[in-house]
Amino acid sequence: MSARQDVLGRIRNNRLPAKVKPEVPDFPRLAKTDFLPQFRKGLEEMAGVLVDEQPGDFAAFLRSRFPNVKNVCSAVPEFVGNSTPEEYSNWADAGDIDVAIVRSPMAIAETGSVLLSETDLRVNTIGFLAHDLVVLLDPADIVENVHLAYRHPAFRNTAYSVLMTGPSGSGDIGGRVVHPAQGVMTLTVIFWPKI
Amino acid sequence: MKVGLVVPCYIDTFYPEVGIATLELLERHGVEVEYPFEQTCCGQPMANSGCEGDSRATEEHFVRLFSRFEYIVVPSGSCTHHIRNKFIAAEATREREHVTTHTFDLVEFLHDVLRVAKFPGVSFPHRVALHNSCSAIRGIGMASMSERVHDPVFDKPKALLQGVNGVEVVEFDRHDECCGFGGTFAATEEAISSRMGYDKLEFISSAKPEYVISSDMSCLMHLQGCARRTASPLRFLHIAQVLNGV
C-alpha cells in the first residue's frame, strides 16, 4: 500500500457526517469614490509610499527618490532602465538590482495591496531581491476588497502570484515592526493609467 | 414564588455572610426560600479536574435535593455554569434535565425573573470596581465579552449595582481578563494564578476604587488573598451583600 492509499484510507475510515459548503458573499460596502483613499490608507499603514500623480519626468523622479543608483531594472514599456528582467537567466542574480519597476494589473482598496504575478515580473525575484520596488498602477484597476480581488484570472492561470502590501517587514525582534527584513526595503506605488 | 437556595460549599464554609445576604435579599423581594439542609456541593471541583466519575455521586445527590423546585438560585456564576452546561456526570434523567434548565445565578434571577431595577432603602456610597467572572460572562452570558467586538454592550451585575443609591462603578483596563483563580488551577499552577491575581489588582487599583464587588465569591477569595498579602486597602464584597444593604 502506498502512503497515498494509507492516508486516503485512514481519512475515509474516519469520515465525518457531511456538512454543507456555505455560500460566500462579496460584502461590497464602499462607495467607488472611497476606493482611492482607502487604498492609500492601507498601503501607508504598511509603510508603503503612494505617489498619486504620474511624474512628468520619470527619470528625474527616480533620480530624486533613489539617488546614486546604478541598476534600474524595468519590466514596463513606460520606462527604459539599465536592465530588463530577461537579462537575469539566473534568478538568484537579481540581487544586484537597485530599483525594479513593474506594473500591477490590480490592487485592493480594503488592504492597500497590489497584485503581481509571473506575467508582470517575468523573473519573479526582481520583486524581492531588488533593493527597492516601484509599482505602476492604473487607479481604475483598484477593486474594493479581497473577495472581489480573488476573481482575477492571474490566480487561476499563473504559476506564481502574490498580493504585496508594503515593503518587507518583520516584528520578530521584540514585537516592533521594522523594515528592512529579507525583501525589498521600500515599496512605492505610482498611480499611472495604462496607455 | 418558591425558590430552592443553593449555598456553594466554599461560601458555606468561609463566607456564610454571603449565603445569609442571599437568603435575606430574596426574602426581601417577596420570595419564599427553602434551603435543603442536606446539600453539599455542585460537583464542579471534581468534574473540572476531569474526574467526572468522582463527581457523579455528588451531582446525583444535588439532583435528588433540588429537582422539586421551580427555581433553583445560587449566588455563584461558576456553579450556575457548571449545573447548566456541564452537569453530565449524573445519570441522564428527567430530574437532571429539570435541574439543569431551572438553575439561575442570583443576579440572573433578580435581573431577568424578578426584574428588579432599583433597591430602594439600600445605600452604598462608594467607588466600586466590578469583577465579572469568566463563568458569568462567557459561561452563562450575564455580561457582554470584549472578544465579541460587535455585540451590544450589556452587564447585568452592573445594572443591579446601579440600582443602589450612591454606588459609583469605576472602569479599569482588561476588565474581563481572567483573575486567575480557575479552581484547582489556583493550587496546581500557583505561581501563574497569583501572578494573574496581582495583575488584576494592579489594573483595578489604577481606577482607585474602595471596594471590589463580584457575583463570584471564588474569584474574590483569590483576589482578597492576593490583596491581603500586599496590604492593599481594597475591600471585597459579594454583590448579594451590597444589594441586601451590608
Added chain:
Amino acid sequence: MEPVNQAENAKLFVEDREHERHFDRLIWAMRVARDRAAAAVPEWEQLRDLASETKEHVLSHLAEYLEQFEESAKRNGVHVHWANDAHDHNQIVADIMAKHGARTLIKSKSMLTEECDTRRFLQTRGIVVTETDLGERIQQLDDQPPAHIIGPAIQKSKEDVAALFARTYGSDPNKTDEVYLAQQMRNHTRPLIEKADVGMTGANFAIADTGAIVVVTNEGNADLSGNVPKVRICSLGIEKILPSNKELAVFIRLLSRSATGQPISQYTSHFRGPRKDGEMHVIIVDNGRSERLGMEQFWPSLKCIRCGACMNTCPVYRRSGGLSYGSTYMGPIGIIMMPTFDIHRYSELPFASTLNGSCSNVCPVKINIHEQIYAWRGVMDQKHQINLTKKAALKAAGNILSHPELYQIATAMADAALKVLPHFAIYNDLNAWGKHRELPEPPKQTFHQWYRHHRLKET
C-alpha cells in the same frame, strides 16, 4: 519519559518578573490590535461563521478535496508526494535533495516542518538548512524551538537578540536597535539565499480547484525561498485544503487581523506551478491528522489556521511563556493538539488553563478550544494519566461531597475545612495556596450552622 511539567516551567518563567511582564504586555497588545481590526469589519462574526462552516465542510469531504487538489496540481506540472508521518515527510525531502545533488536548503516558516523536526533530520544528513524567517532564524541560531506560533522569537528582548547575534554573527552586542539587528540578519542571510540549491515553504492553505499552495509572510521570505532556487518544495498538512479562491478570501481577511491586527500580511503568495526552468514538489502530510479526524470531541482542532489569536488572549500563556509547554504547538491550541501526538508526554497540558473561554471567542474558525481542554481532562482521567496523589485527593473529595453528614462534620471544624475544601486544597497542600496569598479566615460558623440556629425549629 516524564510528562512535561508545564506548571514548573511556567513558574520559572514568571519568576523572571521583568521578562514576564514585558512579554505579557507585548502579547496582550496583539490581542488589542486584533480587537481593533475586528471592529473595523462589520461582517466579522459572519466571516467567522463562514470560515468555521467551510472548514467543517472540507473536513467532512477531505479525501475528495485532497484528490481534487492532487489532480489540479499535477495538471500544473507539480510533483505530488504523500507522507504518512514525520519520517516519511523528511525522507521525501532528503530524496528530492539527493536527486538534484543539492546540499543547501533555504526555507520559510512552517510549523509542520517544526512538528516533523525536518531541520535536524536534514542536518544529520549533511544538508545545510537556513531558516529565512527572522524569528525562526533567531531560534535556529539559539537552538530553541518556537515560543509562539507566528512570532517564534517573541520571548526574546532586543537585548537578547543583540547578544545572540554578537555570538553568532560577530555583531556589536551593545547595538540593540531592531533595525540594526534586522539588517545584520539580512546581510548574513542574503548570500545564503542567493546560493541555495533548493527552497522550501510550508502552506497556510491549498486550493483544490486551482492546485495552488498559499503562503502568508511579512518578510517575503516564502517568495524568496520559493523563487530564488529552481526547485521548490511545499509541505502541506492534509487539513489545509480549501475548495476554491472564493473561500480563500474569507480566510485571508480573517488570518492577519486575528494574528497581529493587520488587515493583511505584507506577502500573500500563491504557488501554482514550477518555474518554467524548474520543479515544484508538494508533500501532503498526515502525521496523526487523519486519526484526529476520528476523535468525536477533538476533530474540530483540525480547523486551526495557525493565527495565534488564542495564545495572544490566553492569560496563562502570557505569564507562562511559550516554551513552558515543551511542545511544537503552544498555548490553548497546543493544549488540545499535543495530546494527540503523545498522550503521556502532554498529559498535564490540559490543566494549564483556567477554562476562562477567551480563546474560543477570538478563534477565527470558532474552535471550541476551552471545551476541548475540559474534555481532555476527562480523557486523561479515563486513560489514567492523572497523577496518583491528585487522583486520590479527588476521589476523597468526591466521597465527602456526596455524603451530607461527612461534609458537615468536615466543614464545621474550621481548620479541617481548609484541608478538605476541594477548590484549593485538593492536594492537602496549603503551602501552594499560601505561597503568594493569604488564606481565607475561617468564620465562627458555617452557613449550615447559622441556618440550623436561626431558621430551623431544632436547636
